[in-house]
Amino acid sequence: MPDLAPRVPGVEARAGKFPGPSLIPALHAITERVGWLPREELVALSREVHRPLYEIEGLISFYPHFRTTPPERVTLRVCHDLSCWLRGAEDRIAEARQRYARDPDIEFTECSCLGRCDTGPSVTVNQTPVTLARADTLIAAARNGSAPDVVAVPSARRWPNDPYASAAEHYGVLRDVLSGALPPGQVTAVLAESGLRGMGGAGFPTGRKWELVAAQVATPKYAICNADESEPGTFKDRQILADQPHLVLEGMLLGMLATGAEEGWVFIRHEYGPEEAVVRREIEHLRETGLLGPAVPTGRGNGAGRRLSVEVFTSPGGYILGEESALIECIEGHRGEPRNKPPFPGVYGLHGQPTLMNSVETLAHVPVIARRGAAWWKEQGAGESAGLKFFAVSGHVERPGVYCVPMGTTARQLLDLAGGVLDGRRPGAIQPGGASSNFLGPGQLDVPLDFGSLREAGSMLGSGALVVMAEGTDLLAAATNVLRFFRDESCGKCVPCRVGSTKAHQILADHLAAGGGPDDVDARITELEQVMRRTSICGLGQVALGPVASVLRLTGSPDPD
Amino acid sequence: MAITAPDRTGTVTLTIDGREVTATEGSTIWAAAKAAGIDIPVLCHDERYDPVGVCRMCVVDVGAPAFAAACVRACESGMQVQTATPEIERSRAVLTEMLLADQPDREHDPKQATTGDNELLALADRFGLTHNDALPRARGRGTDFSSPVIAVDHDACILCDRCVRACDDIQGNDVIGRSGKGYATRIAFDLSDPMGASSCVSCGECVAACPTGALTNKPLHDVPIRPRTDLDAVDTVCPYCGVGCALTYYVDRDRGAISFAEGREQPGSHGRLCVKGRYGWDYAASAQRLTRPLIRREESYPKGALSADVRGELAQPDHQEEGRTKQGRSGKRGRKPGGLVDYAEVMPHFREASWDEALDLVARRLTEIHAAGGPAAIAGFGSAKCSNEEAYLFQKLIRTGFHTNNVDHCTRLCHASSVAALFEGIGSGAVSTTYGDVINADVAIVTGSNSTANHPVASTFFKQARRRGTTVIYVDPRADKMADHADIYCQLKPGTDVAFYNGVMHEIIRLDLVDHDYITRRTTNFEALAQTVRDYPPERAEQISGVPAEVIRRVARVWGEAGAGVIFWGMGISQHTTGTDNARCLIALCAITGNIGRPGSGLHPLRGQNNVQGASDMGLIPMFYPDYAKADDPGVKARFEQAWGTPDLDPKRGLTVTEIIGSALKGGVRGMYMLGENPFLSDPNINKVRKALAALEFLVVQDIFLTETAEFADVILPASSYLEKDGTYTNTDRRVQLGHKVLDSPGEARLDWRVVQDLANRIGLGWDYASPREIFTEMVSVIPSYANLSYDNLGPGGKLYPNPDPEHSDGTVVMFGERFNTDDGLAHLVPAEWLPAKELPSAEYPFVLNTGRMLEHWHTGSMTRRSYALDAIAPKALVFVHPDDAAEFGLADGDLARVSSRRGTIELEVSVSHREARGNCFIPFHFREAAANLLTIDEIDPVGKIPEFKFCAVRIEAVHA
Numbered sequence A: 001m002p003d004l005a006p007r008v009p010g011v012e013a014r015a016g017k018f019p020g021p022s023l024i025p026a027l028h029a030i031t032e033r034v035g036w037l038p039r040e041e042l043v044a045l046s047r048e049v050h051r052p053l054y055e056i057e058g059l060i061s062f063y064p065h066f067r068t069t070p071p072e073r074v075t076l077r078v079c080h081d082l083s084c085w086l087r088g089a090e091d092r093i094a095e096a097r098q099r100y101a102r103d104p105d106i107e108f109t110e111c112s113c114l115g116r117c118d119t120g121p122s123v124t125v126n127q128t129p130v131t132l133a134r135a136d137t138l139i140a141a142a143r144n145g146s147a148p149d150v151v152a153v154p155s156a157r158r159w160p161n162d163p164y165a166s167a168a169e170h171y172g173v174l175r176d177v178l179s180g181a182l183p184p185g186q187v188t189a190v191l192a193e194s195g196l197r198g199m200g201g202a203g204f205p206t207g208r209k210w211e212l213v214a215a216q217v218a219t220p221k222y223a224i225c226n227a228d229e230s231e232p233g234t235f236k237d238r239q240i241l242a243d244q245p246h247l248v249l250e251g252m253l254l255g256m257l258a259t260g261a262e263e264g265w266v267f268i269r270h271e272y273g274p275e276e277a278v279v280r281r282e283i284e285h286l287r288e289t290g291l292l293g294p295a296v297p298t299g300r301g302n303g304a305g306r307r308l309s310v311e312v313f314t315s316p317g318g319y320i321l322g323e324e325s326a327l328i329e330c331i332e333g334h335r336g337e338p339r340n341k342p343p344f345p346g347v348y349g350l351h352g353q354p355t356l357m358n359s360v361e362t363l364a365h366v367p368v369i370a371r372r373g374a375a376w377w378k379e380q381g382a383g384e385s386a387g388l389k390f391f392a393v394s395g396h397v398e399r400p401g402v403y404c405v406p407m408g409t410t411a412r413q414l415l416d417l418a419g420g421v422l423d424g425r426r427p428g429a430i431q432p433g434g435a436s437s438n439f440l441g442p443g444q445l446d447v448p449l450d451f452g453s454l455r456e457a458g459s460m461l462g463s464g465a466l467v468v469m470a471e472g473t474d475l476l477a478a479a480t481n482v483l484r485f486f487r488d489e490s491c492g493k494c495v496p497c498r499v500g501s502t503k504a505h506q507i508l509a510d511h512l513a514a515g516g517g518p519d520d521v522d523a524r525i526t527e528l529e530q531v532m533r534r535t536s537i538c539g540l541g542q543v544a545l546g547p548v549a550s551v552l553r554l555t556g557s558p559d560p561d
Numbered sequence B: 001m002a003i004t005a006p007d008r009t010g011t012v013t014l015t016i017d018g019r020e021v022t023a024t025e026g027s028t029i030w031a032a033a034k035a036a037g038i039d040i041p042v043l044c045h046d047e048r049y050d051p052v053g054v055c056r057m058c059v060v061d062v063g064a065p066a067f068a069a070a071c072v073r074a075c076e077s078g079m080q081v082q083t084a085t086p087e088i089e090r091s092r093a094v095l096t097e098m099l100l101a102d103q104p105d106r107e108h109d110p111k112q113a114t115t116g117d118n119e120l121l122a123l124a125d126r127f128g129l130t131h132n133d134a135l136p137r138a139r140g141r142g143t144d145f146s147s148p149v150i151a152v153d154h155d156a157c158i159l160c161d162r163c164v165r166a167c168d169d170i171q172g173n174d175v176i177g178r179s180g181k182g183y184a185t186r187i188a189f190d191l192s193d194p195m196g197a198s199s200c201v202s203c204g205e206c207v208a209a210c211p212t213g214a215l216t217n218k219p220l221h222d223v224p225i226r227p228r229t230d231l232d233a234v235d236t237v238c239p240y241c242g243v244g245c246a247l248t249y250y251v252d253r254d255r256g257a258i259s260f261a262e263g264r265e266q267p268g269s270h271g272r273l274c275v276k277g278r279y280g281w282d283y284a285a286s287a288q289r290l291t292r293p294l295i296r297r298e299e300s301y302p303k304g305a306l307s308a309d310v311r312g313e314l315a316q317p318d319h320q321e322e323g324r325t326k327q328g329r330s331g332k333r334g335r336k337p338g339g340l341v342d343y344a345e346v347m348p349h350f351r352e353a354s355w356d357e358a359l360d361l362v363a364r365r366l367t368e369i370h371a372a373g374g375p376a377a378i379a380g381f382g383s384a385k386c387s388n389e390e391a392y393l394f395q396k397l398i399r400t401g402f403h404t405n406n407v408d409h410c411t412r413l414c415h416a417s418s419v420a421a422l423f424e425g426i427g428s429g430a431v432s433t434t435y436g437d438v439i440n441a442d443v444a445i446v447t448g449s450n451s452t453a454n455h456p457v458a459s460t461f462f463k464q465a466r467r468r469g470t471t472v473i474y475v476d477p478r479a480d481k482m483a484d485h486a487d488i489y490c491q492l493k494p495g496t497d498v499a500f501y502n503g504v505m506h507e508i509i510r511l512d513l514v515d516h517d518y519i520t521r522r523t524t525n526f527e528a529l530a531q532t533v534r535d536y537p538p539e540r541a542e543q544i545s546g547v548p549a550e551v552i553r554r555v556a557r558v559w560g561e562a563g564a565g566v567i568f569w570g571m572g573i574s575q576h577t578t579g580t581d582n583a584r585c586l587i588a589l590c591a592i593t594g595n596i597g598r599p600g601s602g603l604h605p606l607r608g609q610n611n612v613q614g615a616s617d618m619g620l621i622p623m624f625y626p627d628y629a630k631a632d633d634p635g636v637k638a639r640f641e642q643a644w645g646t647p648d649l650d651p652k653r654g655l656t657v658t659e660i661i662g663s664a665l666k667g668g669v670r671g672m673y674m675l676g677e678n679p680f681l682s683d684p685n686i687n688k689v690r691k692a693l694a695a696l697e698f699l700v701v702q703d704i705f706l707t708e709t710a711e712f713a714d715v716i717l718p719a720s721s722y723l724e725k726d727g728t729y730t731n732t733d734r735r736v737q738l739g740h741k742v743l744d745s746p747g748e749a750r751l752d753w754r755v756v757q758d759l760a761n762r763i764g765l766g767w768d769y770a771s772p773r774e775i776f777t778e779m780v781s782v783i784p785s786y787a788n789l790s791y792d793n794l795g796p797g798g799k800l801y802p803n804p805d806p807e808h809s810d811g812t813v814v815m816f817g818e819r820f821n822t823d824d825g826l827a828h829l830v831p832a833e834w835l836p837a838k839e840l841p842s843a844e845y846p847f848v849l850n851t852g853r854m855l856e857h858w859h860t861g862s863m864t865r866r867s868y869a870l871d872a873i874a875p876k877a878l879v880f881v882h883p884d885d886a887a888e889f890g891l892a893d894g895d896l897a898r899v900s901s902r903r904g905t906i907e908l909e910v911s912v913s914h915r916e917a918r919g920n921c922f923i924p925f926h927f928r929e930a931a932a933n934l935l936t937i938d939e940i941d942p943v944g945k946i947p948e949f950k951f952c953a954v955r956i957e958a959v960h961a
Helices: A024-034 A039-049 A053-060 A082-086 A089-100 A132-143 A172-179 A184-194 A206-215 A236-243 A245-259 A270-288 A324-332 A360-379 A411-417 A451-456 A475-489 A495-513 A524-535 A539-543 A546-554 B029-035 B086-100 B119-126 B162-170 B205-209 B275-279 B343-349 B355-373 B388-402 B416-426 B435-440 B456-467 B481-485 B497-510 B516-522 B526-533 B538-545 B549-561 B579-592 B612-617 B634-644 B657-665 B686-695 B752-762 B772-782 B868-873 B883-888
Strands: A074-079 A106-111 A123-125 A128-130 A222-227 A263-268 A293-296 A306-314 A355-359 A388-395 A401-406 A427-431 A465-470 B011-016 B019-024 B150-153 B176-179 B186-189 B215-217 B232-237 B246-252 B257-263 B294-296 B350-352 B378-381 B443-447 B471-475 B488-490 B565-569 B602-605 B671-675 B698-703 B715-718 B727-730 B735-739 B847-852 B878-881 B896-900 B905-912 B920-924 B952-958
Touching: A024 A039, A024 A053, A039 A053, A053 B176, A053 B186, A074 A089, A074 A132, A082 A089, A082 A388, A082 A465, A082 A475, A089 A106, A123 A132, A128 A132, A128 A270, A172 A184, A172 A245, A172 A360, A184 A206, A184 A245, A184 A360, A206 A245, A206 A355, A222 A245, A222 A270, A222 A324, A222 A360, A236 A245, A236 A270, A236 A360, A236 A388, A236 A401, A245 A263, A245 A270, A245 A306, A245 A355, A245 A360, A263 A270, A263 A324, A270 A306, A324 A355, A355 A360, A360 A388, A388 A411, A401 A411, A411 A427, A411 A465, A427 A475, A427 A546, A475 A495, A475 A539, A475 A546, A495 A524, A495 A539, A495 B086, A524 A539, A524 A546, A524 B086, A539 A546, B011 B029, B019 B029, B086 B119, B162 B176, B162 B205, B162 B456, B205 B215, B232 B735, B257 B275, B275 B456, B275 B868, B294 B355, B343 B350, B355 B378, B355 B671, B355 B698, B355 B715, B355 B752, B378 B388, B378 B657, B388 B612, B388 B634, B388 B671, B388 B727, B388 B752, B388 B772, B416 B579, B416 B602, B435 B456, B435 B565, B443 B456, B443 B549, B443 B579, B456 B471, B456 B481, B471 B481, B471 B549, B488 B549, B497 B526, B497 B538, B497 B549, B497 B579, B516 B579, B526 B579, B538 B549, B565 B579, B579 B602, B612 B727, B634 B772, B657 B686, B671 B752, B727 B772, B878 B883, B878 B896, B883 B905
Parallel strands: A074 A106, A222 A263, A222 A355, A263 A306, A388 A465, B378 B671, B443 B471, B443 B565, B471 B488, B565 B602, B671 B698, B698 B715, B847 B920, B878 B905
Antiparallel strands: A074 A123, A123 A128, A293 A306, A388 A401, A427 A465, B011 B019, B150 B215, B176 B186, B232 B246, B246 B257, B294 B350, B294 B715, B727 B735, B847 B952, B878 B920, B896 B905, B896 B952
């Protein structure tokens, strides 16, 4: 008998609202065929699949990848977020705006972080990421209708989290598990013992997450690799995907075996086209070698083999999809709006089923831990900290890029590794954990970069992105830039984030435009920060005003609390 | 979806504001707090909808860094919840400030300035917030006044998603959603279209859901919408369809007019309404209401149609071009757009008279005809729009005053065949279960029913059930909206229902999915049925019906394997010459799988008129006395002779609607009393009806407007509208509900039951009923099914019959749990062979015409076309044609087409529709200027005597201006 009450406690109204498959692939298909989404196509789609027009409207108006007007020949986008802003994006944008204002071929837009902060200001030409220096060449090519096929080139660096000396050894742990030599539960146990925590920002203990999903009785279960890092200053996963797709996929397959999932998804942001190509190649390689397929041979059971499937899901765009439940909503074909939690994805995830979700870096660390053991992993950390950590370093720094260092390395050490502050200037402030982390002052550079120390210092490890601001940077303007990012990327679902981020940004932008500084900021900002932090549904709204508030604290403005 | 259902028997204990509270496992903090008497403010939450947790007004502290939304967060054992700490209260105040920032000023707020119940402003008051100066303002998101009935103000929208859930979760109309992202998000209709141009069906559920001024009703006829407390609330029932939704009219007594209507909680309709119920009530205030009795002038004899339209002149090809606009309306003789009877043309043929003169004349003429021609010369048409009390009195008048059973009403045109089959099969014509019981069904078949248009609120329950897991199978030649909400859609060819269902039963029997025990214990004649359907393997059923054999097999398997299956059907089953056979198949399909008599299973013919069930129960049919007592049974006759104190009731069955028309043509029936019926437009083959009406020696028409039929009248009596009287109405569920007087009748218009009593007394019956209540009491004494019901115990939601204990029970939902109403208590299976329709397409008339209703209009349009809203939304006659057929004739949307059958020709606009099958077309029958029934065939079902409205052959041509 059907039931009128919500089926799982805490599940929202929209769960199961649109029966049937996601319409996002169909919308992608129209876009591929026509270049945009004409109304007649949408009406025809709605009739064909018996789904309401408003569902389609909800999707195409939410995801930036969909457009309802024909594109110009060339779409040029320039990032305006913090790392690029620190590297002069404002001027570049002004120049480009002027230069292409009357160019009928070119549609110019500012955009949110493209995940290439190391070469900022970053630019895309018809979706292809380029450096500013190469933009003109690509624009010229695009005018003639040609588009380069870009595949990311591995950096050829040997990262310390790769246990394999050569490609021939790849997937050694996975083979051991499939053969029965290594029980999957043992991998989980080693992870739990190693203290590995989620590297996407939240830092949930990985072993415990795997245990939780493994313990769920409901089937099927799913696994998702969250490759949707999109926060300004954050691009470490991009490098890992380019250099270590085998580790990421092996980690994911181990997770699937350990939790009982048969289907896995790599959810990758669509700005990572070159890296996606690498991942797809690697998946193809896995299929060819029989490690993915309808019946992957195992050493146990009746020899029937085990179904293991991994597919790539290209994000239709938006930072919010990095939030795990928004990501799931997106795969299900809904607007990418985070769910109220609990229930968490481990219990009620994709299609309401138990779902294991880990970020790229987390999964990339799994093989080495499984191979070398928890003790080895712990030893890799500096001081009390355990393991290795990838950092993206950007902003006012000599050698922006991705660095893999012992967890607990100090900010100063990492900054030195990256060649120090740009042009030999003195450090003014850092964001140690991406756009959502609170600013730390120059006096806090010796804080070890790990979960606990950064929390104690009033910030967080976050997404592993060190953004450096040289002395003299207008920190309030920098924090307001960060706030703008969150405002632009707010999904709009809940009131505090949707309205609060907008109103707060308006107050601050007006304040800055009027020449105001940190000492005379409207006290409403502090109040809005508190309300947004405590009442927003997801992390985006909760942290959106955090950096601004941290700047007000750093600069010693009076705090009403 | 395989989701583990929580253990609902379990409870959890938690602490809310220091109080220990025990709640059902899975219940939300908000619900648990409410049960404990703790009020947590909400904006986006409403118990009618599943929660979304977006406004954050209900946040509570559960000891985590972030607050939880109480409306969605489930209670957990040992949880410590604080609902109103200073920080929480401050957070709520700041959230309110955020939402206030972009709102319209209080005095201009579309809700506060009308109904005065803006929930956001109430919160602002609660937190002591003066309006919106705390944060930067950003208004100018725009307004949308494109809908005739609903105003949209995007500045006032707080994106609570209540309208979204009202539109899809409650009504299943799927029009409203969120568009855009972040701060730019707004509610949008379809592809962000203007509301009035979208697929919105104007049910107004979104308005009822909206907490702010974002979605508000527009005032109709400049009657201002005011706070409910300033208006007089009258609880009653919707006057339109058989779903019988409960509603409240808010009446502005100063203006003597309705300000607005609102759905009212009732166990069936649950406060839902459709466009007709919510916005279609202003017909009663039309200036065209009849207010004085009218007598035909001497010079207007011999009788005949008085207007050019009703004479049929405009339908003649040689008159067509003249004065005709592209909209298909005549500019000739200044006829009002809208195509209603032209009063200026007709009224001069009548003179006003006093009630006494008019009633004396009616009594004298009917008595004379009766004296001269005997009982067979008199007939009466009552109406399913009238109350039970009126129907009861009307049939009693005809039967006791004129000693004839020639009394019928529009049920003949509606479910007569279904009722015939049901009586034969299970001994009762009423539904075996309610429409709301669909939620308990594993499978529901909806067939021959454009439910979203004809039973809109019932269809919301079908759609909602599907969202909750019921498999919906839709079987209909037209892919109307239910097809979008079906798991399996079978687009069968018109008139092939018997073949299709025989095919399904063939497969069910072949797979042995029948309920042997049920068949043995509760049915007869299974072998004969099995024998017949043996000749209908799915491949043969496919040949006839056009539904692929594999789909027929799938339907059979899904139905056969279901734990509980229910069938809902409409006129698409009944209005065929094989209507009775069609219904026999549905009964058999349910019976052989044991699907009658348990929750979520059964047979439900969706009744059309608001009181067609009641009028039939009252005996307003020629073959039955009240409560379906057989008219030709001497025992029954004797019983009613005694009950009514009359010596000579008619010992034979009377004539049906269609037979009466035929009899009038042959001089049999010579005098008629028509109460609220308009056979000119509602009966098939208008050209024949015209002749029959003109042939009557005497016709008295009692109605609220001048109808087409009234043009043939000798006397016209001004009646009261539904809104002006008290009485009971029985809906499709067998729910008997009280309708209450809302407004006074205009002029000298009289209550119908009083008019009937006045006439009865003039022919010497000596009646003395003081009120409908008194009539009801007498009724119940002769209608055992209504036993125990009284005006005192019907209550605000009405009661289902049978009802052993109306004081404490809503009544019987599922009937026939143990036995059927047949003499032997068993279901009688009646096999049916497929027979083709009477008039098949030919080279000359290659299309199949289907007729029916539109959502916005009611029958002959005399009410709905006088409603501002309904007329504005659906102003004109249309023929719906498949895109490829339209292309073949070079017809585009809005082009004028000529549609002809062997019986007549009409012209009307084309609507190119992906919902039609090729070779079929559909014409709603509401529009006299393009009357579908000029085309329809008057062939009838041999058992139910119902005309074949759903099938005749026509030709379509483009009309080039």
